[in-house]
Amino acid sequence: MASRGEIYSTRSDSERRTYFFNVKENRRGDLFLNIVESSKRDEGESFDRHQIMVYEEDIKGFMEELEKAVAIARKRESLTEAASPRKYKKKTSATHPSPRQKTSGNGEAKATNLQRKKVLKLKKKRDQDT
Known part of the structure; x- marks a missing residue:
């Protein structure tokens, strides 16, 4: 379902949420990244939807800070996994x-x-x- 000005679109699904990554072009020809998070509300068919738009001139700085934040999140995730007790020891070969x-x-x-x-x-x- 392409909308006007959409150049590229992809999505990532998880159990609770769907993330959309869209590259769009506005009427003046400026490119921007549109990131949308959509999650189903508890009561049924309606959705909560949040979005941010990152314009072409801001993408470099945005990505640098996003990469830093993701690296910290992954580091903490791996530390948590290593510290948590496991019921079954995984066999490695x-x-x-x-x-x-x-x-x-x-x-x-x-x-x-x-x-x-x-x-x-x-x-x-x-x-x-x-």
């Missing part, structure tokens, strides 16, 4: 390392420096608590 593990030339999984630091930090914290 030397021939099939997890996507986060690096491999040596012979296919063995190696922990990255960041993973080692996280483990040491968690061990130190655990030792302090006991």
